[in-house]
Amino acid sequence: xxxxxxxxxxxxxxxxxxxxxxxxxxxxxxxxxxxxxxxxxxxxxxxxxxxxxxxxxxxxxxxxxxxxxxxxxxxxxxxxxxxxxxxxxxxxxxxxxxxxxxxxxxxxxxxxxxxxxxxxxxxxxxxxxxxxxxxxxxxxxxxxxxxxxxxxxxxxxxxxxxxxxxxxxxxxxxxxxxxxxxxxxxxxxxxxxxxxxxxxxxxxxxxxxxxxxxxxxxxxxxxxxxxxxxxxxxxxxxxxxxxxxxxxxxxxxxxxxxxxxxxxxxxxxxxxxxxxxxxxxxxxxxxxxxxxxxxxxxxxxxxxxxxxxxxxxxxxxxxxxxxxxxxxxxxxxxxxxxxxxxxxxxxxxxxxxxxxxxxxxxxxxxxxxxxxxxxxxxxxxxxxxxxxxxxxxxxxxxxxxxxxxxxxxxxxxxxxxxxxxxxxxxxxxxxxxxxxxxxxxxxxxxxxxxxxxxxxxxxxxxxxxxxxxxxxxxxxxxxxxxxxxxxxxxxxxxxxxxxxxxxxxxxxxxxxxxxxxxxxxxxxxxxxxxxxxxxxxxxxxxxxxxxxxxxxxxxxxxxxxxxxxxxxxxxxxxxxxxxxxxxxxxxxxxxxxxxxxxxxxxxxxxxxxxxxxxxxxxxx
DNA sequence: ACGAAATAG
DNA sequence: CGTTCTATTTCGT
Numbered sequence: 339x340x341x342x343x344x345x346x347x348x349x350x351x352x353x354x355x356x357x358x359x360x361x362x363x364x365x366x367x368x369x370x371x372x373x374x375x376x377x378x379x380x381x382x383x384x385x386x387x388x389x390x391x392x393x394x395x396x397x398x399x400x401x402x403x404x405x406x407x408x409x410x411x412x413x414x415x416x417x418x419x420x421x422x423x424x425x426x427x428x429x430x431x432x433x434x435x436x437x438x439x440x441x442x443x444x445x446x447x448x449x450x451x452x453x454x455x456x457x458x459x460x461x462x463x464x465x466x467x468x469x470x471x472x473x474x475x476x477x478x479x480x481x482x483x484x485x486x487x488x489x490x491x492x493x494x495x496x497x498x499x500x501x502x503x504x505x506x507x508x509x510x511x512x513x514x515x516x517x518x519x520x521x522x523x524x525x526x527x528x529x530x531x532x533x534x535x536x537x538x539x540x541x542x543x544x545x546x547x548x549x550x551x552x553x554x555x556x557x558x559x560x561x562x563x564x565x566x567x568x569x570x571x572x573x574x575x576x577x578x579x580x581x582x583x584x585x586x587x588x589x590x591x592x593x594x595x596x597x598x599x600x601x602x603x604x605x606x607x608x609x610x611x612x613x614x615x616x617x618x619x620x621x622x623x624x625x626x627x628x629x630x631x632x633x634x635x636x637x638x639x640x641x642x643x644x645x646x647x648x649x650x651x652x653x654x655x656x657x658x659x660x661x662x663x664x665x666x667x668x669x670x671x672x673x674x675x676x677x678x679x680x681x682x683x684x685x686x687x688x689x690x691x692x693x694x695x696x697x698x699x700x701x702x703x704x705x706x707x708x709x710x711x712x713x714x715x716x717x718x719x720x721x722x723x724x725x726x727x728x729x730x731x732x733x734x735x736x737x738x739x740x741x742x743x744x745x746x747x748x749x750x751x752x753x754x755x756x757x758x759x760x761x762x763x764x765x766x767x768x769x770x771x772x773x774x775x776x777x778x779x780x781x782x783x784x785x786x787x788x789x790x791x792x793x794x795x796x797x798x799x800x801x802x803x804x805x806x807x808x809x810x811x812x813x814x815x816x817x818x819x820x821x822x823x824x825x826x827x828x829x830x831x832x833x834x835x836x837x838x839x840x841x842x843x844x845x846x847x848x849x850x851x852x853x854x855x856x857x858x859x860x861x862x863x864x865x866x867x868x869x870x871x872x873x874x875x876x877x878x879x880x881x882x883x884x885x886x887x888x889x890x891x892x893x894x895x896x897x898x899x900x901x902x903x904x905x906x907x908x909x910x911x912x913x914x915x916x917x918x919x920x921x922x923x924x925x926x927x928x929x930x931x932x933x934x935x936x937x938x939x940x941x942x943x944x945x946x947x948x949x950x951x952x953x954x955x956x957x958x
Numbered sequence: 959a960c961g962a963a964a965t966a967g
Numbered sequence: 968c969g970t971t972c973t974a975t976t977t978c979g980t
Contacts, residue, residue: 364967385971404970425972452967452974604965605968659963661977693972758959783961831973836959 348675354461355529358551358559362568364454366393368431371545383422449681459680464528468519500534501571522576530573557676588674593638641672686754691833692716699827712832714803726753756834760785761814764829784814
């Protein structure tokens with residue numbers, strides 16, 4: 339009754355089992371996988387003047403992440419240093435491992451975080467296998483990995499946990515009174531065995547070790563995994579919630595963490611919370627002091643602080659610019675509650691970007707040179723990552739992405755369409771002469787529609803690069819930096835974003851849904867009409883800068899507008915439609931004597947192609 | 959749609 | 968603290 343200032347703790351729902359993977363020292367492991375002889379040597383991966391990561395052999399000698407090269411060499415003169423500024427190999431390895439792991443998922447909930455982490459929701463797999471258990475002989479269980487093939491799986495002892503536990507289990511006695519399929523303990527047991535299987539499979543088949551956490555949420559599985567690195571696994575044991583107001587294992591575990599270590603609580607939020615908990619002082623928090631006087635504010639400090647409640651958090655963290663619901667989110671996190679879903683597996687990223695950093699970059703000529711490098715590798719990447727052999731296999735996509743020599747000539751199609759081009763820079767702070775620090779390490783950016791010619795498959799990469807620079811990037815750069823000089827850039831980034839049809843699964847409808855796709859295809863063709871009504875030649879040419887060295891003859895045809903009511907697959911990206919059209923390229927082509935647009939893959943009769951191309955030239 | 963910010967590895 | 972090279976999501980406009 340008392341309007342207790344204390345809000346109720348958020349409700350737990352521990353009905354899922356989630357596995358978190360963290361590949362051990364990933365960048366170094368990629369080089370080791372390429373060249374196993376490196377495994378026994380101290381190995382460090384360099385970007386610019388720092389070690390971004392190193393293997394455990396190197397760590398034994400005092401090396402660590404984000405260490406200056408000089409320091410590392412001094413500490414360990416015989417360290418093998420490899421350059422890791424080009425991320426291609428890491429990206430490819432990451433995708434390969436991800437594709438491997440996600441095959442074990444039944445619900446397709448497999449979310450990548452950065453290059454070296456994956457969340458897997460295995461709730462359904464666990465549930466299925468609990469039903470298979472024989473309560474009288476748990477020690478001789480068989481974990482079934484497929485609902486279709488009962489022989490696919492591995493034997494295990496369901497009565498005991500695989501790997502480490504937290505809190506560390508003193509006695510490995512497990513009392514299973516019958517098999518309650520809702521028992522968190524038994525579900526975690528199965529989760530731990532699946533995790534161990536996944537780890538050994540990853541090592542045997544791919545040559546990578548991983549550290550794994552097993553729990554009921556992304557928050558808990560990720561944090562608990564950290565307890566046994568490398569090449570280990572840890573399960574957070576129940577009870578997550580104690581019966582009578584006591585502290586369950588979930589809260590007890592999360593309580594000990596420094597507030598900024600909680601995923602979702604970044605430096606800004608952590609700062610605000612620390613300031614509030616440590617009452618007044620603005621706090622020297624992690625400053626330039628290595629001495630050790632580090633004021634730690636733990637989750638427990640925040641959670642048990644007398645003034646902290648839900649409304650307080652909303653007020654404290656809900657300022658302008660902050661995400662709506664941050665207060666609730668943090669309130670849940672400090673109570674070890676995280677209901678966020680593991681994301682559905684995605685086949686295409688939602689953004690592709692390339693960047694480089696510079697010690698000095700202050701002339702247009704230099705910028706142009708760097709823009710050329712960046713644009714070229716971006717276009718290459720867009721082609722590599724977004725172009726797929728349309729020669730359909732109907733099988734599981736082979737993980738071997740590195741089948742060089744694409745034999746099927748011209749049989750490629752775009753699996754996604756970035757629509758926006760973005761140029762970002764990070765200007766070096768103006769550098770005040772009066773010895774004061776000028777602080778700004780922020781990026782500024784301009785974006786514009788991505789010219790569609792980059793999807794053309796006939797022009798050379800170099801030609802595309804030049805066009806992209808003169809028609810888009812240079813004008814954007816002038817918007818960012820109108821002055822000819824007076825700036826100095828420490829970073830330049832070029833990105834394509836806003837993938838049409840990327841986020842959803844344009845590829846989930848494979849195989850058996852053919853007849854409905856045929857029907858949709860027929861409907862589409864029936865309603866399809868092209869009006870060739872002319873449109874006034876008022877197309878603005880403002881994209882072109884005054885000084886572009888572009889010959890008028892190579893400018894795109896901007897004199898006429900295409901009609902708007904034509905078949906454009908990317909217009910309706912709600913499930914099924916585009917997949918239907920795209921997947922039918924081969925078959926439909928001959929029957930209707932239609933052509934496929936090389937830009938978007940849309941099928942259409944030859945007579946429509948000209949107008950359709952005009953449509954692309956004017957952008958969506 | 960655009961540009962910035964916050965968070966993550 | 969930031970150093971690198973990314974990537975995702977959300978906010979205000």
